[in-house]
Amino acid sequence: MELFFDPKSVVIVGASNAPFNLGATICSMLKEFLCYPGAVYAVNSKGEAVKGFPGYKSVLDLPQTPDLAVIIVAARHVPGVIRDCARKGVTRVIIESAGFSEEGEDGAALQREIDGIARSCGIRMMGPNCLGTLSTRDKFCCFYGINPSLVEMKQIFESPGTMSYIIQSGGMAVLVMESLYYDLVGVNKVVSIGNKCDVNEADLIDYFQNDETQVIGIYLENVGDGGKLMEAARRSRKPILIYKAGKTEEGAQAAMSHTAGMSGNDRIFDSACRQAGMIRLSSADELHSLPKMFTEMPLLKGKRIAVFTNTGAFGSIAADLLVESGLAMSVLSPQTQERLKKAGQVFNVKNPVDIGPAPPQTYLDIFEILLSAEEVDGLFPVLSVWQPFVIDALLELIKMCRHYDKPAAIYTPNAIAKTISIRAKHRIPVFERADEAVRALAVSLAYEAFRERRDQAISQCS
Amino acid sequence: MELFFDPKSVVIVGASNAPFNLGATICSMLKEFLCYPGAVYAVNSKGEAVKGFPGYKSVLDLPQTPDLAVIIVAARHVPGVIRDCARKGVTRVIIESAGFSEEGEDGAALQREIDGIARSCGIRMMGPNCLGTLSTRDKFCCFYGINPSLVEMKQIFESPGTMSYIIQSGGMAVLVMESLYYDLVGVNKVVSIGNKCDVNEADLIDYFQNDETQVIGIYLENVGDGGKLMEAARRSRKPILIYKAGKTEEGAQAAMSHTAGMSGNDRIFDSACRQAGMIRLSSADELHSLPKMFTEMPLLKGKRIAVFTNTGAFGSIAADLLVESGLAMSVLSPQTQERLKKAGQVFNVKNPVDIGPAPPQTYLDIFEILLSAEEVDGLFPVLSVWQPFVIDALLELIKMCRHYDKPAAIYTPNAIAKTISIRAKHRIPVFERADEAVRALAVSLAYEAFRERRDQAISQCS
Numbered sequence: 001m002e003l004f005f006d007p008k009s010v011v012i013v014g015a016s017n018a019p020f021n022l023g024a025t026i027c028s029m030l031k032e033f034l035c036y037p038g039a040v041y042a043v044n045s046k047g048e049a050v051k052g053f054p055g056y057k058s059v060l061d062l063p064q065t066p067d068l069a070v071i072i073v074a075a076r077h078v079p080g081v082i083r084d085c086a087r088k089g090v091t092r093v094i095i096e097s098a099g100f101s102e103e104g105e106d107g108a109a110l111q112r113e114i115d116g117i118a119r120s121c122g123i124r125m126m127g128p129n130c131l132g133t134l135s136t137r138d139k140f141c142c143f144y145g146i147n148p149s150l151v152e153m154k155q156i157f158e159s160p161g162t163m164s165y166i167i168q169s170g171g172m173a174v175l176v177m178e179s180l181y182y183d184l185v186g187v188n189k190v191v192s193i194g195n196k197c198d199v200n201e202a203d204l205i206d207y208f209q210n211d212e213t214q215v216i217g218i219y220l221e222n223v224g225d226g227g228k229l230m231e232a233a234r235r236s237r238k239p240i241l242i243y244k245a246g247k248t249e250e251g252a253q254a255a256m257s258h259t260a261g262m263s264g265n266d267r268i269f270d271s272a273c274r275q276a277g278m279i280r281l282s283s284a285d286e287l288h289s290l291p292k293m294f295t296e297m298p299l300l301k302g303k304r305i306a307v308f309t310n311t312g313a314f315g316s317i318a319a320d321l322l323v324e325s326g327l328a329m330s331v332l333s334p335q336t337q338e339r340l341k342k343a344g345q346v347f348n349v350k351n352p353v354d355i356g357p358a359p360p361q362t363y364l365d366i367f368e369i370l371l372s373a374e375e376v377d378g379l380f381p382v383l384s385v386w387q388p389f390v391i392d393a394l395l396e397l398i399k400m401c402r403h404y405d406k407p408a409a410i411y412t413p414n415a416i417a418k419t420i421s422i423r424a425k426h427r428i429p430v431f432e433r434a435d436e437a438v439r440a441l442a443v444s445l446a447y448e449a450f451r452e453r454r455d456q457a458i459s460q461c462s
Numbered sequence: 463m464e465l466f467f468d469p470k471s472v473v474i475v476g477a478s479n480a481p482f483n484l485g486a487t488i489c490s491m492l493k494e495f496l497c498y499p500g501a502v503y504a505v506n507s508k509g510e511a512v513k514g515f516p517g518y519k520s521v522l523d524l525p526q527t528p529d530l531a532v533i534i535v536a537a538r539h540v541p542g543v544i545r546d547c548a549r550k551g552v553t554r555v556i557i558e559s560a561g562f563s564e565e566g567e568d569g570a571a572l573q574r575e576i577d578g579i580a581r582s583c584g585i586r587m588m589g590p591n592c593l594g595t596l597s598t599r600d601k602f603c604c605f606y607g608i609n610p611s612l613v614e615m616k617q618i619f620e621s622p623g624t625m626s627y628i629i630q631s632g633g634m635a636v637l638v639m640e641s642l643y644y645d646l647v648g649v650n651k652v653v654s655i656g657n658k659c660d661v662n663e664a665d666l667i668d669y670f671q672n673d674e675t676q677v678i679g680i681y682l683e684n685v686g687d688g689g690k691l692m693e694a695a696r697r698s699r700k701p702i703l704i705y706k707a708g709k710t711e712e713g714a715q716a717a718m719s720h721t722a723g724m725s726g727n728d729r730i731f732d733s734a735c736r737q738a739g740m741i742r743l744s745s746a747d748e749l750h751s752l753p754k755m756f757t758e759m760p761l762l763k764g765k766r767i768a769v770f771t772n773t774g775a776f777g778s779i780a781a782d783l784l785v786e787s788g789l790a791m792s793v794l795s796p797q798t799q800e801r802l803k804k805a806g807q808v809f810n811v812k813n814p815v816d817i818g819p820a821p822p823q824t825y826l827d828i829f830e831i832l833l834s835a836e837e838v839d840g841l842f843p844v845l846s847v848w849q850p851f852v853i854d855a856l857l858e859l860i861k862m863c864r865h866y867d868k869p870a871a872i873y874t875p876n877a878i879a880k881t882i883s884i885r886a887k888h889r890i891p892v893f894e895r896a897d898e899a900v901r902a903l904a905v906s907l908a909y910e911a912f913r914e915r916r917d918q919a920i921s922q923c924s
Binding site: 145152168169171172175178179181182219221245246247248249250251252253254283284285307311312313314315316317318319320322323324329352357384413414415416417418420432433434435 | 879
């Protein structure tokens with residue numbers, strides 16, 4: 001699988017100097033944007049060079065056997081190109097061309113044809129109808145049509161991270177990366193698998209076990225081999241966040257016209273996720289909003305949450321949200337309440353802990369009292385940033401969470417534009433909405449509970 | 463009620479030059495920030511002037527009878543001050559002091575005492591435990607503790623709008639205003655009613671019928687007089703968006719400690735909202751995110767929605783969201799599909815309408831085809847802003863929506879920071895999330911359906 005993400009040499013079949021040529025956008029990205037260090041070849045009918053990379057009329061004419069062939073030609077030409085790749089000894093191909101099973105029976109027949117060729121020749125194939133791979137550490141990307149002037153894209157490659165995505169739709173891949181740029185967690189790898197007639201999400205979950213990936217995000221429009229996906233997910237030592245479009249019949253029909261394939265019974269998928277320990281997301285936004293809970297905070301090990309707020313109204317909102325999410329308001333012990341009373345400025349020493357205008361030390365004292373309390377498993381701080389010191393207090397909180405091995409899902413009830421800027425500038429894992437923060441606590445607990453069950457089952461077997 | 467929002471003269475009882483004095487923050491806001499044109503007096507034990515406003519030892523000493531008294535002294539002194547106000551002939555008082563029924567039985571007794579005094583003297587009272595009123599057009603605000611250096615606050619007064627809020631919690635009022643600053647709709651009036659022992663939400667709904675208000679937003683922690691609220695809501699000619707904290711028992715308990723009062727049975731409240739045509743919000747964020755659907759777009763008159771996207775994945779997500787919200791995917795007629803085919807670049811002419819890279823005119827053609835179709839009641843455009851022309855197309859769409867009297871709930875699947883900046887810069891009513899946009903369509907339809915039912919009932923009676 002490594003050759004798909006880190007090829008030392010690549011051929012872009014279909015890259016030419018014709019206007020609006022999509023293969024050329026891949027060449028210019030590799031050349032000007034990524035300074036990709038490997039060899040790049042272009043194949044087109046004229047055999048012309050593209051963006052400074054040497055051109056040939058056929059894969060057969062290349063001076064070496066490239067690690068990877070990226071194919072972006074009209075669908076009807078794809079079988080011939082794959083045969084050429086096989087003859088040249090290429091073992092990895094990415095078919096970006098559309099016009100296969102997502103376009104009715106003729107396309108499906110063509111897809112079966114290329115699948116047969118690839119299998120018989122021992123070629124591993126991604127796609128068709130996909131964008132292929134992106135690896136920030138390897139400075140490789142074969143997504144077509146990406147505008148290299150995008151500041152966000154540049155940044156994503158300059159600060160590699162630990163989040164890897166398997167995304168069936170290219171448009172969604174771009175949205176997720178653009179959004180992560182304004183969030184905390186960096187990107188490791190992204191792969192768009194389209195109609196996935198060979199390489200699928202299960203192969204990639206396995207692959208992401210052995211690289212820098214910390215959290216795996218998946219966006220699916222349909223599940224090909226459910227059994228294989230469940231096995232890979234069960235094995236995974238890294239949390240998997242999964243969103244599947246097509247929950248309703250109408251949504252499933254729309255998915256059909258987009259990447260082909262039946263999305264299947266939604267309830268079956270739901271129970272499969274629970275059994276395999278995959279966190280099923282309730283919106284595509286959660287693909288970029290939730291990872292920070294796993295990368296920046298310890299896992300939640302019990303459901304008793306303490307709320308700490310400097311904006312009274314949110315005590316009640318927070319309690320509602322926690323209880324509705326299956327979490328619980330921690331019942332603070334008399335000792336803890338006594339300690340809170342001594343911290344001063346506290347309106348309410350029961351949970352939610354509600355304070356008025358208070359100096360920075362009061363915030364730190366309350367964090368410490370709550371995190372160290374036996375009856376508290378995690379914290380939901382709802383702290384309006386009404387003075388800059390609140391930011392410093394939150395930075396201290398992150399350290400304390402690690403020390404006590406208990407997470408905090410931070411929410412700052414300020415305008416969202418402010419929240420985003422606080423998060424980006426100070427690297428605080430703050431959530432954009434109260435319900436999002438509570439959701440992060442809930443999924444952290446669900447994942448920890450799955451892990452414990454699985455590891456117990458394994459230890460009982462051995 | 464007008465005197466509470468637009469007094470020609472006001473006394474701040476409790477404003478002094480002591481450090482951290484809260485009354486003084488009101489004085490400085492009126493003086494330096496708002497340039498409030500009316501007369502302002504301060505009352506404190508020394509009789510000293512505050513922020514340039516003349517000071518007196520008692521309300522009785524004032525050179526005139528002010529239209530309004532704002533009282534912010536220790537709770538135990540409040541009864542005496544109200545008696546002085548009565549003797550001076552003051553008919554409107556706002557009690558900002560805390561320490562009443564939100565703090566147990568002693569406080570409740572004190573609250574009953576001041577209520578009795580006010581009623582017997584014919585004084586209308588807001589509070590206690592509140593921030594009082596803010597009116598952007600009248601340049602009046604008696605909220606304490608507001609930092610006049612806040613750019614957002616200044617802007618809110620400089621661009622008066624049509625959104626009025628009744629908010630039981632001061633902190634929530636500030637959050638809503640801060641958030642609206644980054645959104646489209648401007649603020650008309652805001653009122654924080656605290657423990658509302660006299661003036662309550664029903665009085666204010668009635669009052670907002672006869673001013674510039676277009677949409678009323680309400681945040682409640684408890685309902686005092688449910689019958690009165692329902693009657694006022696039923697009468698209202700303006701949509702009411704209402705959020706009530708304390709849905710769960712835990713949330714209700716937290717609310718109790720904040721502004722006092724039982725939040726009551728949640729299911730009863732839910733059905734009361736439906737009967738009275740109030741739109742019950744599912745998060746406090748909706749207080750600032752949903753109004754633009756009412757101020758910028760026609761009401762939705764049927765549930766058949768057409769989805770138009772340039773990011774294929776969102777076709778399926780949009781269909782799921784619409785169906786789950788009780789709306790329906792419009793079934794496009796053969797004629798409409800034929801027209802869409804001719805528009806060109808369309809991957810899918812069935813709903814969701816999915817296009818590839820296309821020139822600006824294609825966007826405009828598709829908007830026109832869909833909005834003019836008899837089988838389409840409203841539009842859900844999910845358009846990634848991948849080129850600046852998409853913004854121009856959206857601006858045209860707004861005009862077309864008004865022309866065809868059908869709404870569009872616009873969502874741009876870009877990073878949220880980009881979405882916010884597009885909205886602010888170009889004044890496009892774009893929603894921050896796909897589910898938020900669909901929710902806006904759903905509440906628009908719910909309100910229109912209520913209005914129709916009510917108006918039919920009225921016409922049958924007369």
